[in-house]
Amino acid sequence: MTSFRCVKCSSQQESDGLDVSCERCGSAVVVADVAPTAVTRSELEDQPSGVWRYRAFFPGLGPEEVVSLGEGGTPLLRAERLGAELGLRDLMIKDESRNPTGSFMDRGSTVLLSLARSRRVKECTCITTGNLGASLAAYCAKADIKARMMIHQSTDQGKLYQMLAYGAEVEPLSSRPLLRDSHGGSLTVTAANPYLLEGEKTTGFELIQELGWQTPDVIVVPVGTGGHLRMIWQSIAQFESASLIGDSHCRLLGVQVKPTPYGGTKSRIKRGSQVDLPLAELEESEPSFRREANRAVAESGGMMLATNSRDILAATSLLAKTEGIFAEPSSASVVAALSDAVRSGYLRSSEKVVCVITGAGLKDPKAISRLARRARQPAPGDPYARPSPGIGATKIALLRLLKIHTAYGYELRKLLAPDRRMSTASVYQHLTELEEFAMVRRRETVYARGRERIPYELTRRGAEFLRVAGKLERVERKQAG
Ligand SMILES: [Zn+2]
Numbered sequence: 001m002t003s004f005r006c007v008k009c010s011s012q013q014e015s016d017g018l019d020v021s022c023e024r025c026g027s028a029v030v031v032a033d034v035a036p037t038a039v040t041r042s043e044l045e046d047q048p049s050g051v052w053r054y055r056a057f058f059p060g061l062g063p064e065e066v067v068s069l070g071e072g073g074t075p076l077l078r079a080e081r082l083g084a085e086l087g088l089r090d091l092m093i094k095d096e097s098r099n100p101t102g103s104f105m106d107r108g109s110t111v112l113l114s115l116a117r118s119r120r121v122k123e124c125t126c127i128t129t130g131n132l133g134a135s136l137a138a139y140c141a142k143a144d145i146k147a148r149m150m151i152h153q154s155t156d157q158g159k160l161y162q163m164l165a166y167g168a169e170v171e172p173l174s175s176r177p178l179l180r181d182s183h184g185g186s187l188t189v190t191a192a193n194p195y196l197l198e199g200e201k202t203t204g205f206e207l208i209q210e211l212g213w214q215t216p217d218v219i220v221v222p223v224g225t226g227g228h229l230r231m232i233w234q235s236i237a238q239f240e241s242a243s244l245i246g247d248s249h250c251r252l253l254g255v256q257v258k259p260t261p262y263g264g265t266k267s268r269i270k271r272g273s274q275v276d277l278p279l280a281e282l283e284e285s286e287p288s289f290r291r292e293a294n295r296a297v298a299e300s301g302g303m304m305l306a307t308n309s310r311d312i313l314a315a316t317s318l319l320a321k322t323e324g325i326f327a328e329p330s331s332a333s334v335v336a337a338l339s340d341a342v343r344s345g346y347l348r349s350s351e352k353v354v355c356v357i358t359g360a361g362l363k364d365p366k367a368i369s370r371l372a373r374r375a376r377q378p379a380p381g382d383p384y385a386r387p388s389p390g391i392g393a394t395k396i397a398l399l400r401l402l403k404i405h406t407a408y409g410y411e412l413r414k415l416l417a418p419d420r421r422m423s424t425a426s427v428y429q430h431l432t433e434l435e436e437f438a439m440v441r442r443r444e445t446v447y448a449r450g451r452e453r454i455p456y457e458l459t460r461r462g463a464e465f466l467r468v469a470g471k472l473e474r475v476e477r478k479q480a481g
Pocket of ligand 1: 006007008009010011022023024025026027
């Protein structure tokens with residue numbers, strides 16, 4: 001049995017379940033803070049790097065078989081060029097995009113899925129905006145557990161491809177809320193799962209250990225649900241109480257997109273003057289750990305910073321160009337916020353600052369294309385400056401045509417754009433990308449009238465993607481109407 005504490009009403013409860021929420025008020029719970037097994041610095045240093053190095057801090061968890069893809073142990077990089085740009089002499093980046101599925105969520109997935117497998121869970125259902133689903137799908141594959149993902153409309157395309165690639169069953173989340181129905185062999189997971197959070201606190205343990213058992217002056221973290229930030233704060237407290245570090249004076253800066261639920265408003269980020277970026281990972285309309293995150297920031301003497309999507313896009317580009325780290329925009333928000341914090345004088349240039357970059361940029365093709373357009377500095381009236389027509393409309397149209405029959409690129413161009421508003425080369429580019437996602441494949445080259453022709457056909461994965469895309473569209477139409 002493990003002890004849990006409700007983040008809202010603070011009531012304590014014991015449970016051996018994996019999907020625990022407060023018995024009294026239904027809110028999220030966290031594993032109650034208990035003293036870890038006595039452990040020394042050298043014992044921790046002797047363990048291989050990664051999440052499981054900190055097993056002593058997962059109370060009551062002792063899975064015999066760890067389900068691991070080599071998560072954690074991510075580099076803490078000195079960011080001299082970015083620091084010079086921002087006016088910070090001692091800036092470092094904890095690069096969580098190096099995790100197996102490209103996000104910090106893998107730290108939680110290894111803990112939860114290890115427990116799930118040891119408890120003989122057969123099926124895992126997850127409600128997700130993206131990164132969590134991609135991560136759980138990979139760990140379910142490794143653990144031989146069936147994965148069912150209920151995705152939000154705002155889910156980024158790259159993350160959807162990841163889920164499908166890892167063999168998850170993907171369904172759009174309908175307006176009807178999914179009942180939490182964990183039982184016997186079935187487990188329902190949300191980002192508020194307390195065991196996911198236990199794994200997430202290792203981001204903090206690692207960066208402290210890498211800094212020679214010291215906390216930096218400031219840690220900057222995207223807020224999201226508030227869980228990761230809260231757990232990084234707890235990691236400092238747990239290292240202090242285990243006497244692994246002395247008293248810390250580390251401030252936490254939480255970063256959110258404005259307007260924001262943390263400030264009390266619930267509006268979305270769409271505003272005329274702003275770039276409409278898909279920031280699903282930051283845009284939590286009801287962050288489960290809002291109070292806890294606010295409390296952590298206040299206790300540390302830090303602050304919550306808000307930034308906008310235009311600055312985030314610029315920050316994504318700056319981070320990539322100065323440090324070679326291509327982060328997803330919701331992660332690069334920390335860089336945008338830092339720049340504000342320095343300008344306002346909140347941060348001194350000599351302070352040791354660690355930015356946590358939580359996820360990889362390749363997951364978010366919409367943002368990539370917007371960055372590319374930004375690089376081209378589009379003039380007004382430039383057709384590329386128009387908003388993209390939804391999630392991969394051209395690719396979906398190509399897949400639909402291929403569902404009917406096998407076709408060549410030229411043929412597809414004629415069917416798709418009889419008015420020639422799209423070139424055959426661009427159709428081939430889309431086909432190549434679809435091929436990389438294993439949604440289409442080439443058949444044997446045909447020679448007709450002296451010309452080489454490559455027929456393309458739909459794969460099973462392509463057909464599965466179309467099925468999900470169709471369902472998503474129906475849900476969107478229903479919700480719009
Ligand atoms: Zn409660």
